[in-house]
Amino acid sequence: MGSLPETPIDFNLHPRVNSDDPVPPRPRPASRPHLLKDDADAIRVATELAAELARDAALRDREGLLPLREVDLYSQSGIWSINVPREYGGPGLSYATLARVIGIVASGDPAVAQIAQNHIAILGLIGIDATDEEKRQIFGWALDGLRFGNAFSEFGGKTVVDFQTRVVFEGDEAVVNGEKFYTTGALLSHIVPIVAIGDDGVYLVFTDRETPGLTITNNWSSFGQRTTASGSVRAIDVRVPKARAVKLQDVTEVPTVQGPISQIIQAAIDAGIARNAIDETIRFVTTQSRPWVDSGKDKAGEDPYTIAAIGDLKIRLHAAEALLEIAGRAIDRGLAEPTRENVSDATIKTAEAKVLTTQIAIDATNRLFELGGTRSTLAQHALDRHWRNARTHTLHDPVRWKFYHVGNFYLNGIDPPRHAWN
Template sequence: MGSLTRGEIDHSLHPRVNSADPVAPRPRPTEPPHLLRDDADAIAIATALAAELAQGAQLRDREGLLPLAELDRYSQSGLWSLLVPKAHGGPGLSHATLAKVISIVATGDPAVAQISQNHLAIVDLVDLDGTEEQKAMVFGWSLAGLRFGNAFSEFGTKSVGEFRTRVTFEGDEAVVNGEKFYTTGALLAHLVPIVAVGPDGIYLVFADRDAPGLSVTNDWSGFGQRTTASGSVRLDTVRVARNRAIRLRDTTEHPTVQGPVSQIIQAAIDAGIARAAIDETIRFVTTQSRPWIDSGKETAGEDPYTIQAIGDLKIRLHAAEALLEIAGRAIDRGYAEASLDTVTEATIRTAEAKVLTTQIALEATNRLFELAGTRSTLAVNGLDRHWRNARVHTLHDPVRWKFFHVGNWYLNGTHPPRHPWN
């Protein structure tokens, strides 16, 4: 996929973000996606996809173009089904591989990587809380190439964990009413899973993207992660089959790795942003930057302070990536045998990883300009997107609370809270 010039953009194929442009529900795939063979297959596919995504990432960010064709190729790659258990026909890969794959994809375009995060977390959530019939249904959808968006968070509530959206049951139907925001992926999904309060607890309700009463507004206006389509969803008496409403267990009473799975995907995206920024820094310094006048060097890459800074960034990136691997293995253990101790270990390890990925994403995207020099800030380079993406995406779930929960565990033996944001 080559980069398009401004004059070659077909806006009928690439709707803009935060606009009144209509975006019809995406057509369902006519063929099933690739079925991953193993970890190496997943990593190889992610690496090739990231290189392709990187070619158009600057253009999509600059013009605010939704990644329609790119997303189709991503979901048809098989990567969206990497967590589907082998017992249900999937590859059943590890959460360590999940983190690696997402970080690689995010290196190419973190907005595209973010669109898949809820789908991947939902596959695990259904495996943890769904009935056998519901698992077969949802996993079958994923293996057929259908994409899940999300309708979780809401404006105007006291906290992120409070919901006003309601589901009621009428015979064989579930009926949903409410409004959602930060609905990453819903605009371009085939199915929209909705978190709603029912008569006996919290439910995850799967509605078709084109279901009557379900409307998605393309109104995400963040200055970073611009093309994630994280706008709003309105639910006006949306009716679905009752078996599409999955009753979620209370994680405060039943320890599960639901939270760490969601968090490790977030952390992996930040690691990808950091890696892309460091790669851009090295490329720019070695091809375009001038050595500082006081260095006495012939090239910018020979500047001892620049050399030191790149070494520091690479070391901290590798430390963050190593913690992602450790966290993924801890999640695998908690997934295979859930207990208070295994889930706490997964939560703590993932929190540690998220602290480091947040720090290196912000530091790498900031130092890019310091090391590359004033020329790197020119609009034609589009390098500011890395900092904007890092600044916006790292706001998912504040790391100041990660420090607290990690310290409280080591110091006082206090188990961290169990919810999707921790």
């Protein structure tokens, strides 16, 4: 994986999150990204990238700096096309490897890792729903290094699936009108795929970032995952060629692994947050913390309760990572043979992984302070970002419903629902 030249950060010029200052479209890449060769290459690239992202992660979080250089480095790494099928020129690596790679990247900076989430999930969706011609075009964009943002969820509506954004077709054009929120990555993307309702179903409309009528607002104000380049998208009479509107299958009627693909990426990010938090806990306890007076020990790391707590966190992290791999293999089977049984199996195994990654992310980031002691809360250490990131990202969908669907499947033989949040 190549690297980008070091440039000092000019805080007066660098775009920040939740700012009224416009962020112009990002330049398209001058060269094609690295093409991942195999699992080992993907893991090597992710490990190098994570180390690079970790260097200024605390600074970006504290100052609310959008990760311009880091996203360019990320998308040129080849990871953004990890699931492009081999028959279309991509690496076609397994979803087990994808989950491991995303977890590694997220251990460096989960906010930057999340920026690729929708891009990668969209490529999985295209592999399932698109025609051969559409696949060649869209996979080709990804292999050329173009980044897809996200214009999926909406702020209003009775539920998350109550979409108001519409698309109509006039001659050879698709015309989109609507408003989106939680648009992770759209701000720094080259292409913004918009989910819109047509007269005959749901479409994914691929819109260039600079298309007239498309406005992207940098108004993501969450206390965690601050630098994900999220915000809102407004489309007013946005016109694109009709060929860029991909008709999506009704997943309630046709079994596909679309939901598990989206979910396993989310779960992998949480696993990465947990891994980083546990590593930070170990580092802090062994270099900064004092032993408790009642322990009779000379070092904080010799405290038997602290030792046991680290053991508990590591065991649960490894269990979560193991379930991620199991879920990834199940997704691969469901992708190859999308039967109802295989899709339900992938959905349930991914839900199980999501439960464990959520729990370990929240617990690990909380226990960091318990084991590190009061001094671990000092601003100079910037450790609060781990808890804020975990608490924010794990709210993507309610884990309490995972328990219900998993239990209902095993106890009553009821297949889990199929949608992007399950």
